[in-house]
Amino acid sequence: MVSRSSAPATLEEVARAANVSRATVSRVVNGDRRVREETRSAVEAAVRDLGYVPNRAARSLVTRRSGSIGVVIPEPTAQLFGDPFFPRILRGIGDALAEDEMQLVLLMPQVRADEVRVGRYLAAGHVDGVLLVSLHGSDPLPEELQRRGIPVVVGGRPPSAGITYVDVDNRRGAATAVQHLLADGRRQVATIAGPQDMPAGADRLAGYHEAIGSAGLPPNEQLVEIADFSLEGGRSAMERLLARAPRLDAVFVASDLMGVGALSALQSAGRAVPDDVAVIGFDDSPLAAQAQPPLSSVRQPIEEMGREMAQLLIRMVTSRERVARRVILATDLVIRASSRR
Amino acid sequence: MVSRSSAPATLEEVARAANVSRATVSRVVNGDRRVREETRSAVEAAVRDLGYVPNRAARSLVTRRSGSIGVVIPEPTAQLFGDPFFPRILRGIGDALAEDEMQLVLLMPQVRADEVRVGRYLAAGHVDGVLLVSLHGSDPLPEELQRRGIPVVVGGRPPSAGITYVDVDNRRGAATAVQHLLADGRRQVATIAGPQDMPAGADRLAGYHEAIGSAGLPPNEQLVEIADFSLEGGRSAMERLLARAPRLDAVFVASDLMGVGALSALQSAGRAVPDDVAVIGFDDSPLAAQAQPPLSSVRQPIEEMGREMAQLLIRMVTSRERVARRVILATDLVIRASSRR
DNA sequence: GAGGAGTGTGAGAGCGCTCTCACAATGAAG
DNA sequence: CTTCATTGTGAGAGCGCTCTCACACTCCTC
Numbered sequence: 001m002v003s004r005s006s007a008p009a010t011l012e013e014v015a016r017a018a019n020v021s022r023a024t025v026s027r028v029v030n031g032d033r034r035v036r037e038e039t040r041s042a043v044e045a046a047v048r049d050l051g052y053v054p055n056r057a058a059r060s061l062v063t064r065r066s067g068s069i070g071v072v073i074p075e076p077t078a079q080l081f082g083d084p085f086f087p088r089i090l091r092g093i094g095d096a097l098a099e100d101e102m103q104l105v106l107l108m109p110q111v112r113a114d115e116v117r118v119g120r121y122l123a124a125g126h127v128d129g130v131l132l133v134s135l136h137g138s139d140p141l142p143e144e145l146q147r148r149g150i151p152v153v154v155g156g157r158p159p160s161a162g163i164t165y166v167d168v169d170n171r172r173g174a175a176t177a178v179q180h181l182l183a184d185g186r187r188q189v190a191t192i193a194g195p196q197d198m199p200a201g202a203d204r205l206a207g208y209h210e211a212i213g214s215a216g217l218p219p220n221e222q223l224v225e226i227a228d229f230s231l232e233g234g235r236s237a238m239e240r241l242l243a244r245a246p247r248l249d250a251v252f253v254a255s256d257l258m259g260v261g262a263l264s265a266l267q268s269a270g271r272a273v274p275d276d277v278a279v280i281g282f283d284d285s286p287l288a289a290q291a292q293p294p295l296s297s298v299r300q301p302i303e304e305m306g307r308e309m310a311q312l313l314i315r316m317v318t319s320r321e322r323v324a325r326r327v328i329l330a331t332d333l334v335i336r337a338s339s340r341r
Numbered sequence: 342m343v344s345r346s347s348a349p350a351t352l353e354e355v356a357r358a359a360n361v362s363r364a365t366v367s368r369v370v371n372g373d374r375r376v377r378e379e380t381r382s383a384v385e386a387a388v389r390d391l392g393y394v395p396n397r398a399a400r401s402l403v404t405r406r407s408g409s410i411g412v413v414i415p416e417p418t419a420q421l422f423g424d425p426f427f428p429r430i431l432r433g434i435g436d437a438l439a440e441d442e443m444q445l446v447l448l449m450p451q452v453r454a455d456e457v458r459v460g461r462y463l464a465a466g467h468v469d470g471v472l473l474v475s476l477h478g479s480d481p482l483p484e485e486l487q488r489r490g491i492p493v494v495v496g497g498r499p500p501s502a503g504i505t506y507v508d509v510d511n512r513r514g515a516a517t518a519v520q521h522l523l524a525d526g527r528r529q530v531a532t533i534a535g536p537q538d539m540p541a542g543a544d545r546l547a548g549y550h551e552a553i554g555s556a557g558l559p560p561n562e563q564l565v566e567i568a569d570f571s572l573e574g575g576r577s578a579m580e581r582l583l584a585r586a587p588r589l590d591a592v593f594v595a596s597d598l599m600g601v602g603a604l605s606a607l608q609s610a611g612r613a614v615p616d617d618v619a620v621i622g623f624d625d626s627p628l629a630a631q632a633q634p635p636l637s638s639v640r641q642p643i644e645e646m647g648r649e650m651a652q653l654l655i656r657m658v659t660s661r662e663r664v665a666r667r668v669i670l671a672t673d674l675v676i677r678a679s680s681r682r
Numbered sequence: 683g684a685g686g687a688g689t690g691t692g693a694g695a696g697c698g699c700t701c702t703c704a705c706a707a708t709g710a711a712g
Numbered sequence: 713c714t715t716c717a718t719t720g721t722g723a724g725a726g727c728g729c730t731c732t733c734a735c736a737c738t739c740c741t742c
Contacts, residue, residue: 008466010698021722026700034720053465057407058698060398061727068446075432087427087449091416094449098458103467105409106447108428108435117439124394125349126444231631264633290572292605351728362692367730375690399728402697 009050018046029054068103069313070127072118072141074134075110084286085302089133089155092306100314102128115141123148129313131155136198151316153309157199164316166308166327170200173298173331174207175214177252177280180296180333182215184341186250186278190223192237192262194254201229204254204282223248227258234258238265249277250339256281256288259295263338278339284332294336301329350391359387370395409444410654411468413459413482415475416451425627426643430474430496433647441655443469456482464489470654472496477539492657494650498540505657507649507668511541514639514672515548516555518593518621521637521674523556525682527591527619531564533578533603535595542570545595545623564589568599575599579606590618591680597622597629600636604679619680625673634678642670 011029015022020039027035028043029052035043046052060066071093073086090104097104105127109115119141122130129151132142142152142163154165181189191208194201205224212219222245227233234253238261241248253259259281263273271277273293281288284299308327316322352370356363361380368376369384370393376384387393401407412434414427431445438445446468450456460482463471470492473483483493483504495506522530532549535542546565553560563586568574575594579602582589594600600622604614612618614634622629625640649668657663 011700012698022699023701023722023724024720027721030700036720039720055402055698056467057398057401058727059700061396061402061698061729062700064727066398068444071447073428075428084427086425087414087416090447091449091451094447095451098455103409104447106412106431106435106445108432110432110436114439126397352730353728363729364692364694364731365690368691371730377690380690396728399697400730402699402728403730405697 008055009052010055011052014043014046014050014052017050018043065128065317066103066126067101068105068127069097069310069317070105070107070122070130072107072109072122072130072132072134074115074136074139075108076136085283088302089306092303092308093131093310094306095303096307096310096314102310102314119144122150125150129153129317131309131313133309134158138197151313151322153313153316155305155309157203162324164312164325166305166312166329167199168300168305169328169330170203171207171210173282173300173333174204174252174254175211176207176331176333177282177296177298178208178211179215180335181250181252181278181280181339182211182217184250184278184339187217188223188245188248189250189252190225190241190245190248192225192227192234192241192251192253192258194227194229194258196226201226201254208252220245227254229255229258231257231261234261235265236261238262239269242266242269242271251277251279253279253281256283256285256291256295256297259297259338260287260291263291263293263295273338274340278341280333280339284334288334288336291338293338296336296339297334299332299334301331305329349396350393351396352393355384355387355391355393358391359384406469406658407444407467408442409446409468410438410470410472410651410658411446411448411463412472412474413448413450413463415456415477415480416449417477426624429643430647433644433649434472434651435647436644437648437651437655443651443655460485463491466491470494470658472650472654474650475499479538492654492663494654494657496646496650498544503665505653505666507646507653507670508540509641509646510669510671511544512548512551514623514641514674515545515593515595516552517548517672517674518623518637518639519549519552520556521676522591522593522619522621522680523552523558525591525619525680528558529564529586529589530591530593531566531582531586531589533566533568533575533582533592533594533599535568535570535599537567542567542595549593561586568595570596570599572598572602575602576606577602579603580610583607583610583612592618592620594620594622597624597626597632597636597638600638600679601628601632604632604634604636614679615681619682621674621680625675629675629677632679637677637680638675640673640675642672646670 011022011025015025025043028040056067094104107118109118122145130145131153133155138159142154142158143160145152154163157167158165178189193205196202225237225241227237253262259279262279266273266277273279281295281297284297288295288297352363352366356366366384369381397408435445448459450459463486471486472494474496479500483495483499484501486493495504498508499506519530534546537543566578566582568578592603594603600620603620607614607618614620622636622638625638629636629638
């Protein structure tokens, strides 16, 4: 029966009810093994009766751990995708944190001033560790925090070494997509790449080049266009490619949003997909499945990325180990009508 | 100069450095006016010198306030939109909370079991208040928390009265869109509505009916289709409408995603937009502007909604007032090519 | 000049918890 | 039967902060 009294129960009260000391209740609550089975069950009964829930503040005060971790997602990253990247990675993070009863404190700096404020906040030690999801690689925050001794895990490849991070295997994912196109008999495989100052953009282009090279084909810069990950950007990049290399018979597009733009440009140009031109996107966002024709795409394990980040961070926080690790998650190629003969 | 010593400075140390008592430092830090100007600046200097930051846990322990509020976004809501509803509302909330130095603790229950866990967590008093963003109206959580004396503000119209909430004026927004179509000379104005168990879905349909009625037109259920807020749902709903009422000359669609689906169905059916059929969507998501032709839409002030929710909650937390309030935010009609002759 | 009404400051209790240390009780080893 | 671990438990000291209360000073007012 949960007590209906206004003030929540304290350790003291539970101890009195169970006829033991505060210390013993604390042991039971925190899973210390050295408690007689009999005592333990008496305490557990008292905890249940009084509806006792430990006071986080009091616990934090003595353990010097807040039980919460900060998740920093700069505004541009949050807005970037039409597809639900943002909720999905948060979900993965949230899942993993919930298992350890850790709180997720969300921070979304929008302007430079916010970033400074957020940095100060994090450095003040209000959280036990920090997860940083950033698609642009230029953020100085992770190194700064690391220098102050605050555990940090970055999502996506960070600019500098020495920082623990989790990334999707953009390079291999892209290469696999291109290999698929080549195996299908396509010979003029173009690509619409993302911004080259973003690791995801650069890595996917590298994967494209790698696959082309491995197939023994000569590199051809006429077949490469850089765009900005937007639908409109994809459309105009496709138009430029068609103008420059009218004989292309396939295109690997570094995001689904751009892929949908490319499809629309191909349609306007009277090219049939996949008969004249095969298209493969990246992200496997809901958009891809709903496109006309449905767009083949490289699927990223976003939730898993979040979960992995959180788990790495928790390990750093609890073990105080400071070895930089990196985890690269594999992608899956999802074949749909846009690349099927 | 920020101290480089490992342990962060405490009130005690600041007090010693400034040659005053702990109480006085506390007064300065918390902006108590009754401190001599001279004393105050001495304390402030010491704070700066030592890089003092108050320990949240210690403060919480005595004030019985955690300085954080919980934001609950059930998974389906987070995933629902292709448009960035989720980051936008969080951004509004985050902004308002940052002004009062409140932490945003994010909770994303996915399954029923999570909801129970989250409910327990919130009821345990680990947060000072709760914001609940839910598009489905059936959640029992807000009432439960309210009963336990925890301040709650809901985003979107909740099922029961007596709960403070912030909503967008879905009804008026829809009515305005339909009025615009009618004023343009359209006479067979259809609608693709959202799920009727969601307040946003029901309210937008009500707005449609209201505008039709106000114009003195007879209600015609042949012109109403219910869909599920998805692109594919919009497409097939449009097909059904065309089959049933081939002479329709306009359609108000309760979301942009469905609107884009409707556009594609109209195109397949050989209807020119806006010449044969005018289309207006809802949400003003990025999708709307990128559609072909660009889709007119009803813009919702999402960030403002988040900000308003947070401000209402903060007021409830600090003033301990428990009067249920409601705030309805106005929408804007954004006219694009899809409804322009 | 006595009494009040501020105003500025310090002493000290205590928020609810963890954790060290001491100690009792038990059993194994010599 | 002592000695020494081993195990189970309690006493008590804080963690860093806020807030009440008391007190020392002003500065008026009659």
